[in-house]
Amino acid sequence: RHDPQGSANFLEDESTKIFARKVADHYSARSNQTLEEREASPIIHLKKLNNWIKSVLIQLYARRGDAVLDLACGKVGGDLIKWDKAKIGYYVGIDIAEGSIKDCRTRYNGDADHHQRRKKFTFPARLICGDCYEVRLDKVLADDAPFDICSCQFALHYSWSTEARARQALANVSALLRPGGIFIGTMPDANVIVKKLREAEGLNFGNSVYWVRFDEEFSDKKFKSSSPFGIKYTFHLEDAVDCPEWIVPFHIFKSLAEEYDFELVFAKNSHEFVHEYMKKPEFVELMRRLGALGDGNQDNSTLSADEWEAAYLYMSFVLRKRGQPDKS
Ligand code: SAM
Numbered sequence: 001r002h003d004p005q006g007s008a009n010f011l012e013d014e015s016t017k018i019f020a021r022k023v024a025d026h027y028s029a030r031s032n033q034t035l036e037e038r039e040a041s042p043i044i045h046l047k048k049l050n051n052w053i054k055s056v057l058i059q060l061y062a063r064r065g066d067a068v069l070d071l072a073c074g075k076v077g078g079d080l081i082k083w084d085k086a087k088i089g090y091y092v093g094i095d096i097a098e099g100s101i102k103d104c105r106t107r108y109n110g111d112a113d114h115h116q117r118r119k120k121f122t123f124p125a126r127l128i129c130g131d132c133y134e135v136r137l138d139k140v141l142a143d144d145a146p147f148d149i150c151s152c153q154f155a156l157h158y159s160w161s162t163e164a165r166a167r168q169a170l171a172n173v174s175a176l177l178r179p180g181g182i183f184i185g186t187m188p189d190a191n192v193i194v195k196k197l198r199e200a201e202g203l204n205f206g207n208s209v210y211w212v213r214f215d216e217e218f219s220d221k222k223f224k225s226s227s228p229f230g231i232k233y234t235f236h237l238e239d240a241v242d243c244p245e246w247i248v249p250f251h252i253f254k255s256l257a258e259e260y261d262f263e264l265v266f267a268k269n270s271h272e273f274v275h276e277y278m279k280k281p282e283f284v285e286l287m288r289r290l291g292a293l294g295d296g297n298q299d300n301s302t303l304s305a306d307e308w309e310a311a312y313l314y315m316s317f318v319l320r321k322r323g324q325p326d327k328s
Contacts, residue, residue, distance in 0.1 A: 026243040028099035046307040048292035062086035066148040072155030091125040101129040133159035138175035146178035160246035174260040179323025189315035265318035
């Protein structure tokens with residue numbers, strides 16, 4: 001364990017695993033909330049807004065009968081209901097957190113408390129516990145591929161701890177999608193985070209619902225000499241997240257994705273995303289149903305200014321795998 005040669009690779013591998021475990025433990029340990037607890041959350045409207053963004057992405061890109069790969073699918077199957085509404089044909093969800101996959105299975109099987117009265121999902125599903133950024137998924141999912149659409153919501157940045165993991169994440173998605181297949185995701189917007197860090201007096205910034213803290217090693221705030229991978233900060237989002245995360249410089253993400261045969265369809269900060277899709281009546285109606293942006297007439301009916309600022313930390317992207325879909 002204490003390598004006298006001080007092998008940098010060994011140490012790097014070991015610490016990467018420790019951080020991946022930290023992330024997994026954090027998400028595994030989060031308890032399920034009752035509906036009442038959820039509604040009382042200080043970021044309830046931000047959660048609803050993020051659900052709206054994911055629903056819009058799914059409605060824009062999922063087609064009836066699609067085979068879906070949901071990387072880092074999350075605790076309660078994250079988006080199972082959204083995929084069900086899109087009438088998909090097959091679903092594979094993978095998450096590193098054992099607790100989350102267990103909850104996911106419960107939800108899929110329809111025996112979780114809050115879902116007792118819900119009809120069974122119409123599509124078959126496979127739920128797997130694993131590290132999507134470490135393991136070669138083309139081997140694990142050889143019988144399930146190819147997928148029409150892959151989704152990685154609020155999680156791809158956990159792959160940017162090392163170049164090897166960032167590459168494995170993209171290699172996995174690329175290997176599993178059919179030509180012309182779509183990769184949708186939401187992750188922190190590095191431009192916003194770095195801009196806020198530079199405007200901050202010290203190495204941290206935030207408001208009443210979130211804070212971000214960078215380590216001393218990034219005190220120059222320029223990141224010029226550092227590798228674009230492994231730029232770690234600690235993120236705290238009230239009632240949601242408390243763990244290490246990594247910056248994903250978007251221009252580097254885009255060119256790395258191109259190496260894995262992806263072309264960018266669009267990338268939009270959440271604020272821009274809201275402004276653009278709130279011009280469409282069907283998505284305004286969806287927002288109303290989800291209750292993210294109320295009419296503002298009642299206290300607590302809409303996002304607080306601090307939640308809206310936290311929303312600004314995120315962006316959505318859509319990539320398309322090169323090639324023409326098989327006609328057969
Ligand atoms: N996608 C879900 C959603 O939108 O509700 C969950 C998002 S949650 C913020 C981040 C998820 O990423 C957690 O469920 C966590 O366990 C998962 N995760 C983090 N690192 C992972 C990895 N290396 N492999 C698979 N899942 C991972």
